[in-house]
Amino acid sequence: MAGRNGRTVRDLRRGNRTEVLRRLYFDGPMSRFELGPATGLSSGSISNVVAELVADGLVEEAGSVDSDGGRPRTLLRVAPGSGHMIGVDVGETRVRVELFDLALTELARADRPLEHERYDVEVVVGHIRDGIAEVLATAGTAPEGLLGVGIGVPGIVAGTPDRGAVVHGQTIGWDGVPLESLLRATCRLPDSVPYFIDNGARTLGQAEMWFGAGRGAHSAVVVLIGSGIGACLVTEEAGNGRAVEWGHLTVRVRGRRCRCGALGCLEAYAGAEALLDRWREQGGRPPGDADEETALTALLTAARPPEGTEADPVALGVLEETAEYLGAGLSDLINLFQPERILIGGWAGLQLGSRFLPAVRRHAASYALRHPAERVSIGLGRLGPDAVTVGAAILPLADFFARGGRRAEPTGEGPSPAWRAALRQRTPR
Structure with missing residues (x-):
């Protein structure tokens, strides 16, 4: 009634x-x-x-x-x-899978490195499959007890009626990848376990707003800086948050070519991959065969060495220019959305922010309109580099709470009930 x-x-x-x-x-x-x-x-x-x-x-x-x-x-x-969730972060250098209980206590973790085959769809799907099996076996958790599997990925995620979540990741070469249907065909999980696939910046935003530096804010933008760049807008109108492709905002006409193929994107100047490329082009020497995280640490150390050691002027110049690009990019977020807080996260964002946050704030204020700039705080996320995985696990948890603590209906594609089939036959075409 x-x-x-x-x-x-x-x-x-x-x-x-x-x-x-x-x-x-x-x-x-x-x-x-x-x-x-x-x-x-x-x-x-x-x-x-x-x-x-x-x-x-x-x-x-x-x-x-x-x-x-x-x-x-x-x-x-x-x-x-009383319930368990799995969070997956499809990152730049590895696929991380974590199992949590309902209190978001980590019970098990599996890391699968991404090397020369980065973002090969079959490799990524295999890493997710094997990681899920490993964490369940390590914790002795039955798959039937899962509330769901949340996955943070680079790119735009679109829901489709026939293939579930489809990923459009232009910067990683994913053109309409039906990730959900691939996982359902590969992972040995019951049909009753739902998948929640979303942009990694949004899962980061979800985590920071629930448990981190965004808690209590009415509006915020949570920025993810890794190899590339993304952001999540959280307002009353956006509900639990909306991913925005901030990294592909044009900051320089006819500028450097971005991984997406366009010219002058913010990501082409401030993402970790582009930042290291600029250092090399100007004569910098990252450690040989080092991954991006190690190379970025070397760049930061060269620019801000221990006391008594002379700084590398090339490294310092690259980072100071990057701080200005980031500040200019943040000013656009300030002018467009007028948020209460801006939070910088991601493994590269946390490394850069810990040393160059004052400069980023200064440049953001100089490029933004004065009224909204005076009302926004710019700080670092509190949940560390694992925040994307935690946020991914929150996706099934939030759905579970929204259902009043009742599990989702099985999504298996069995035959339709007789009444539904009869109704379709009577519907004019």
Whole structure:
């Protein structure tokens, strides 16, 4: 039965369960008495919802606290072992797979390096498949207990009715790769386990907004700087966040060629790969056969060496120019979206920001409009280089909470029910 606003009793129950789960998850442990004013639900509704969640094994007791003259109040929390999620980061140098419990405690991890075959679709899919099998075996977790597998990837992710999530990663040579259907055909997981595939910058933004430097902000832009560059816009209108291809903003007409093929993109000047290329072109000497992370560390050390050692002027010049490009790019985000906070993350962003953040802030303020620039704070993410993996795991967790703590329906493509087939036959074509 639907009410005046179109919501059914089932919708109301699911919404109440969602509200209690989220409140306990972010602010718990809490007592039933505290849950009432925190959620806006009546004491009777709280009792019913908590009883359901306890019966489902999602909520458990977590000690007690003294009350004012009455009996001690029992504290409640979300049961960490009541569900598991897998987060996957398809990064520049490796595929990382992590298994988490409901409290986002890491239970197992598997790293698969990407070397000469970087971004070969079959290799990446194989790494994800093997990594999932490894973390489940290491932790002794049954795949049936998974709430889902979240995957952060470079590029634009589009949902399709027949192939699931399809990845358009122009910079990595992925042109409409049906990643979800490839994983379903390859990974040995039950049909009941859903996949959540999204842009890596958005999964980073999800993590920082839930648990990191973005918590409590009404609007933020979370920037991911690695080999390339991306960003996630989080506002009330954008809901849980929207990936924006910030790295392919044009910062110089007829400038350097970007990995995407265009000229003058921000990524062609400020991404780690392009930054190292510019250092080499100007005479810099990164360590031989070093990966990007090691080479960037060498560049930063050359530009800002230990006290008593002379800085490499070429390295310093490249980094100072990069700080200006990043500041100019951030000014566009400030002018376009007027966010409350801008957070810089990603393995390269954290390395660069730890030494050049003041210069980046200064350049952002000089290029941006004064009014929004005075109201934004620019800082570093707090969750470290693993934030993309954590954010990917949050995708199935957020879906689970939105369903009121009920698992997703199986997605297997079995025969349609008779009533649906009959309805299709009667529908005019």
